Amino acid sequence: MYLVNYIKEVLSALRSLLIGMRRTLFYFTHHKEIITEQYPDNRATLKLADRFKGEVVMPHNENNEHRCTGCTACELACPNGTIKVITKFDITPEGKKKKAIDKLVYHLELCTMCNLCVYACPSDAIKMAQTFEHSVFDRNQLTKVLNFPDSKIMDGVE
Amino acid sequence: MWSISKIASLVHEWLSNTFSATWVTVFEMVIAGVLVISLFAVLGLILVMMERKVSAWIQIRLGPNRVGPKGMFQSAADTVKLLVKEGMTPNGADKLLFNVAPFLAIVVSMLLMAPLAFAKDFTLWDINIGVLYVSAISSVSVISILMAGWASNNKYSLMGAMRSGAQIVSYELSAGLSIMAIVVLTGSLNFNDIILSQADGWWIFKGHLPIWIAFIVFLIAVTAETNRAPFDLAEAESELTAGFHTEYSGMKFALFFLAEYVNVFIVCAIGATLFLGGWMPFHIGHWDGFNHIMDFIPSSLWFFGKTFFLIFLIMWFRWSFPRLRIDQLLNLEWKYLLPISMVNILLVTAMAILKWHF
Ligand code: SF4
Ligand code: SF4
Numbered sequence: 001m002y003l004v005n006y007i008k009e010v011l012s013a014l015r016s017l018l019i020g021m022r023r024t025l026f027y028f029t030h031h032k033e034i035i036t037e038q039y040p041d042n043r044a045t046l047k048l049a050d051r052f053k054g055e056v057v058m059p060h061n062e063n064n065e066h067r068c069t070g071c072t073a074c075e076l077a078c079p080n081g082t083i084k085v086i087t088k089f090d091i092t093p094e095g096k097k098k099k100a101i102d103k104l105v106y107h108l109e110l111c112t113m114c115n116l117c118v119y120a121c122p123s124d125a126i127k128m129a130q131t132f133e134h135s136v137f138d139r140n141q142l143t144k145v146l147n148f149p150d151s152k153i154m155d156g157v158e
Numbered sequence: 159m160w161s162i163s164k165i166a167s168l169v170h171e172w173l174s175n176t177f178s179a180t181w182v183t184v185f186e187m188v189i190a191g192v193l194v195i196s197l198f199a200v201l202g203l204i205l206v207m208m209e210r211k212v213s214a215w216i217q218i219r220l221g222p223n224r225v226g227p228k229g230m231f232q233s234a235a236d237t238v239k240l241l242v243k244e245g246m247t248p249n250g251a252d253k254l255l256f257n258v259a260p261f262l263a264i265v266v267s268m269l270l271m272a273p274l275a276f277a278k279d280f281t282l283w284d285i286n287i288g289v290l291y292v293s294a295i296s297s298v299s300v301i302s303i304l305m306a307g308w309a310s311n312n313k314y315s316l317m318g319a320m321r322s323g324a325q326i327v328s329y330e331l332s333a334g335l336s337i338m339a340i341v342v343l344t345g346s347l348n349f350n351d352i353i354l355s356q357a358d359g360w361w362i363f364k365g366h367l368p369i370w371i372a373f374i375v376f377l378i379a380v381t382a383e384t385n386r387a388p389f390d391l392a393e394a395e396s397e398l399t400a401g402f403h404t405e406y407s408g409m410k411f412a413l414f415f416l417a418e419y420v421n422v423f424i425v426c427a428i429g430a431t432l433f434l435g436g437w438m439p440f441h442i443g444h445w446d447g448f449n450h451i452m453d454f455i456p457s458s459l460w461f462f463g464k465t466f467f468l469i470f471l472i473m474w475f476r477w478s479f480p481r482l483r484i485d486q487l488l489n490l491e492w493k494y495l496l497p498i499s500m501v502n503i504l505l506v507t508a509m510a511i512l513k514w515h516f
Contacts, residue, residue, distance in 0.1 A: 010494060014374075017479065024216045024478040036220040 053113040053128040056083070056106055058146040065154040066147055068125035070101035077120030082110040101147055108134060108142040123157050162458050163279035190282055194271055198264075198420055205419040206233040208466075209473055216477040237412070245408035248311065255309035260406065260413035262302035267420040269295045274427050275349050277437050277458035288349040289341055292428060293334050296383065299421065300326040303385075303392060303402050306414070310405040318401025321484055322392030326383055328491045333379035335499040339365075339372040339506040340432040353436040358444070360435035366514070368505040373433045375499045380425035381472055382487070384418065388479035389487060426468035430461065434468075437461040 037046055060066050070087040088102040104126075118126055126146065136142060169189070173182045207222075207230065214221025222229035247256055273288035275281045285291060300323055307319020341347060343365065344355040355361075361369050382389035393401035403414045430436060437457035441449045482490065508514075 010498070020478045021474060024474060027218055028212070028215045028474075031215050033218060034220055035218050036214075038220070038223075 048130050048132075052130050052132075053115055054130050054132040055108055055113075055128070055134065056111065056117060056126050056146065057129040058104065058126050060148055060151055061154065064148055064151045066125055066151050067123045067154050067157045068101050068104060068121075068147060069123055069153065069157060070099050071122060073120045073122060074104075074117035074126060077116045079114065079116065080110045080112060082107050083117055100153055104146040106144045106146050108144060109139060125157075161280075161456060162277040166280060194268055194282070197271070198268070198416060201423050202416045202419055203233045203237065205423065205469065206236070206415075208469070209419075209476075212470065212473045213477045216474070240409060240412040243408035245406075245410045248405050250311040251405065252309040252311065255305050256405075257410070259302050259306035259309060260410045260417070262305060263299060263417035264413050264420075266295060266299045266302060267417050267424060269298075270421075270424045273349055274424070275353055275431065275436050276461055277456070280458070281350065284350060285348070287347045289337055289347045289352070289432075293330070293337060296421075296425075297326070297330055299417075302417075306406070307402040310402070312405050314398040314400070314404045315402050318392045318394065318398045318404070321394075322385055322402060324484070325385070325389060325391060325487060328488060329379045329382040329389075329495075332375050332491060332495040332499045333383060335496070335503055336372040336376040336379065337428075337432060339369060339499075339503055342503065342506050342510050343369075345510075349431055349436070353431060353438050356435040356438050356441075358441055360433065360438065360440075362433045365506075366509070368502050368509060369433065371498065371502045372506065373429075375495050375502070376429055376433070377468075377471065377475075378490075378495060380429065381475055382491075384421045384425055384472075386418070386422065386472060387476040388481050390476075390481060391484055391487060394481060422469060422472060423465065426472065427461070427465045429468050430464035434464045435460075436464070 037048075039046065058066050058068060070085055072085045072087070075083045075085045084103075084105040084107075085101060086103040086105065087099055089097045090100045092098050113128070115128060118128055134142070170182070170186065173185055177185065210232070211221045213219075222232035225231040225235045247253055270292055272283040273281065273285055273291055275284075303322045303326075304319045307315040307317075307322075310316070340352060340361055343361065344352045346352060346355070356364070358364075362373060365372075385392045391401075393403070395401075398404070403411055406414060437460050439449070439452035439455060439457065439460050441452060
């Protein structure tokens with residue numbers, strides 16, 4: 001019985017190895033679909049994977065409005081202290097004080113593109129962009145303010 | 159028709175007519191040495207290029223495509239880069255051993271080249287114990303790896319070297335036993351005799367199942383012996399940086415690299431000689447017409463064709479399978495390959511005595 005199991009084991013191992021080799025041989029003989037992007041040459045037509053993460057951005061709509069409520073969840077979620085949310089208090093038309101962001105400061109040079117801030121954000125205010133040509137001559141340029149000047153929070157986002 | 163052996167004998171004739179016997183020997187040794195070294199260089203260039211292209215194609219990539227047509231000169235450019243790099247010796251290293259190790263590795267590969275039959279009647283050193291010689295010398299290669307690992311004074315190097323020691327010592331057994339299967343069938347340790355015994359069909363066709371098993375065991379064992387993935391624990395770049403050659407740079411690193419590829423070539427050449435008939439053209443029993451047509455393809459082409467086929471097989475392994483852990487590696491050898499090849503050699507012996515093979 002032991003011997004039978006032994007032989008079975010060897011044969012099934014060989015079989016699975018052959019399955020793997022058949023797959024790689026298939027790729028080897030079907031040299032059509034190439035995933036290599038020849039980057040500087042095809043800069044115009046470059047196609048990045050959907051999950052590629054280049055930097056954190058905050059999308060704004062055409063009225064210069066964003067969705068950030070200034071809750072600082074992203075700041076707390078970031079493992080590197082990359083994000084700093086500076087809040088201020090707006091006076092609503094009814095005369096009440098309301099918390100809003102003044103600046104959402106983002107230090108690109110500290111970011112590891114881990115996506116945790118995007119997960120943490122309760123109101124989908126930030127997302128990952130696909131840009132990756134980040135080289136600059138001055139390090140200060142890597143410290144960015146994500147909300148646009150004079151931008152407001154969108155109506156209905158609490 | 160021109161053949162390598164004809165050129166060799168012409169050179170020999172010319173030398174004999176021009177110089178005295180002693181000088182002829184000296185000159186011929188020099189020529190052989192230069193030829194072996196240039197074969198090394200060419201093999202290094204071709205095999206590195208081939209590996210990079212094969213790996214790229216298997217992984218749906220393009221591979222090197224910048225230097226020369228389709229990137230074909232990439233490995234030449236890499237060689238130039240390695241030549242101009244500084245070969246450093248770390249401060250805490252054992253200077254002598256550290257610098258000797260890469261040369262030992264390359265010398266072992268050179269020694270292994272001697273008894274190979276590259277073409278019909280063309281062997282550097284036609285000894286009657288070729289197979290024994292090869293298996294004896296190939297076990298010296300572990301010393302160069304141990305030497306490099308120990309002399310580097312680096313934990314990664316030492317661990318890589320120790321793994322490689324355990325690996326080569328154990329896999330040598332099953333490689334030896336599977337080679338033995340052929341020796342039993344031919345009754346000779348001479349490579350040329352073994353090739354001549356395959357004139358009516360290669361052993362892989364004549365030998366039935368036992369030779370198939372021996373061939374598979376041989377392929378697995380030599381992949382392990384040359385430290386290539388899936389058995390590349392000695393280097394295991396994701397665990398040990400680069401294993402035994404972590405501290406090496408420049409040309410000394412290149413020598414290790416070259417030795418690895420030349421070793422691949424040599425074990426594939428031995429495999430081709432033993433199982434696929436070396437330079438022997440594809441013959442089927444007594445179909446003389448067919449055999450005659452096959453004879454028109456030069457014997458050196460047959461030899462290199464088969465060798466490169468096996469090399470491709472080994473590269474294919476490398477890019478298909480994940481690396482084994484050290485305990486899995488030793489399990490595979492001691493629990494599977496060794497018992498299987500021991501039983502197998504009994505089968506082959508029975509087959510040889512009862513004359514069951516063709
Ligand atoms: S992606 Fe990660 S590192 Fe970058 S800002 Fe977000 S949480 Fe911080
Ligand atoms: S970006 Fe999202 S998580 Fe960060 S402060 Fe604004 S709303 Fe909160």
